Amino acid sequence: MPQFDVIVIGCGAVGSAALLHLARAGQRVLGIDRFQPPHRFGSTHGETRITRAAIGEGVDYTPLAQRSHAIWRELERETGAHLFEQCGCLFIPARDGGEVHGVTSAQFFANIENAARLHGVNGEAISSEQLRADYPCFATAPGDRGFLDREGGYLLVEECVRAELAVAARLGATLLTGRRVTAFQRTGGALTVTMDDGATASATTLIVTTGPWITELIAPLQRRVTVTRQVLYWFEVQSHPERFGPNTPVYIWDVSGRGRAASDIYGFPWLGSPDNGVKIANEVLTGETDPDHVAREVSADEIAATYETYVRPFVPDLGPTCLRSEVCLYTNAPGGRFVIDRDPGDANVIYASPCSGHGFKHSPAVGEALAAMALGETPRVDLSGFTLDRLAVL
Numbered sequence: 001m002p003q004f005d006v007i008v009i010g011c012g013a014v015g016s017a018a019l020l021h022l023a024r025a026g027q028r029v030l031g032i033d034r035f036q037p038p039h040r041f042g043s044t045h046g047e048t049r050i051t052r053a054a055i056g057e058g059v060d061y062t063p064l065a066q067r068s069h070a071i072w073r074e075l076e077r078e079t080g081a082h083l084f085e086q087c088g089c090l091f092i093p094a095r096d097g098g099e100v101h102g103v104t105s106a107q108f109f110a111n112i113e114n115a116a117r118l119h120g121v122n123g124e125a126i127s128s129e130q131l132r133a134d135y136p137c138f139a140t141a142p143g144d145r146g147f148l149d150r151e152g153g154y155l156l157v158e159e160c161v162r163a164e165l166a167v168a169a170r171l172g173a174t175l176l177t178g179r180r181v182t183a184f185q186r187t188g189g190a191l192t193v194t195m196d197d198g199a200t201a202s203a204t205t206l207i208v209t210t211g212p213w214i215t216e217l218i219a220p221l222q223r224r225v226t227v228t229r230q231v232l233y234w235f236e237v238q239s240h241p242e243r244f245g246p247n248t249p250v251y252i253w254d255v256s257g258r259g260r261a262a263s264d265i266y267g268f269p270w271l272g273s274p275d276n277g278v279k280i281a282n283e284v285l286t287g288e289t290d291p292d293h294v295a296r297e298v299s300a301d302e303i304a305a306t307y308e309t310y311v312r313p314f315v316p317d318l319g320p321t322c323l324r325s326e327v328c329l330y331t332n333a334p335g336g337r338f339v340i341d342r343d344p345g346d347a348n349v350i351y352a353s354p355c356s357g358h359g360f361k362h363s364p365a366v367g368e369a370l371a372a373m374a375l376g377e378t379p380r381v382d383l384s385g386f387t388l389d390r391l392a393v394l
Contacts, residue, residue, distance in 0.1 A: 017367020089152025
């Protein structure tokens, strides 16, 4: 039976980062993934993800984001890959009510401003007049306001995972793909994992970062998290392509209560050419789904309803033709919180999930912290706010 110091189960956003940091620390580390990462079956695909430093979900996330930005830049220098485009992130809160990732829109905006002040984030408040003058692509109304986080932007998700896994392999990490871990158990002084082909491997420590499949191995999260289907759309640019050019900011706009809209929308500049369309999505949390049987097709009715409710009224330069769509999964916890903890049944089993729809931007720092925990070290970013016990009191 192969012996390792650490086994990482699930090598998407967080798992690939943990694998990299463990390999960098000289650990004998094995990564196992049921697919071939990066892949399109979980939560880490669809070209881009927003990153930001002034975090509306809570000021305790900002150190994770800032550390992650530094790690992305280090990885870019090491590999020569382009991973992080720092074009800024614009947030526009709801005028009345609304919620973003488990936080009221008003509190989300207040958290952004507090995080910027407490952690020295480069950003500025945007008045209603400035919003309409500087961002004509949005059909904002008098009284709307915003905050521009200049440290934000977007990450090229598949390239990020690919780069992390490549460096981890170069540093000696082993990666097994197309294998599903069905169980783990303690055998003497080691933890042994069993895979769906009957193969086994053992290690002193396990790190479980399986995203929407987390409850298969981490029993304390059962009935505590839900998995939802989220759709990403690339709509045609009908007019003013310069308004969505590469240097324009990503955005999160809570349009709840305007017409039939029931959530925020978020979007990106076009990549490569305006002919590729502009990526935009909403964050309505539909009913719970099964990650192994989620509907991967996006119907014409879904596209039309999304355009009429979330695109045409707010981003009128985009037309009704959807050039591309992708289905991804959110793994959600109450309050939109992360859970990063040790299994109460065995302190050498460490897990990180759910990311509640806003995890990719933090994944390098979370992976680094998981590696520190596995090594018996204190993570450089405080994780005390993300334990399962903290989730229980929400």
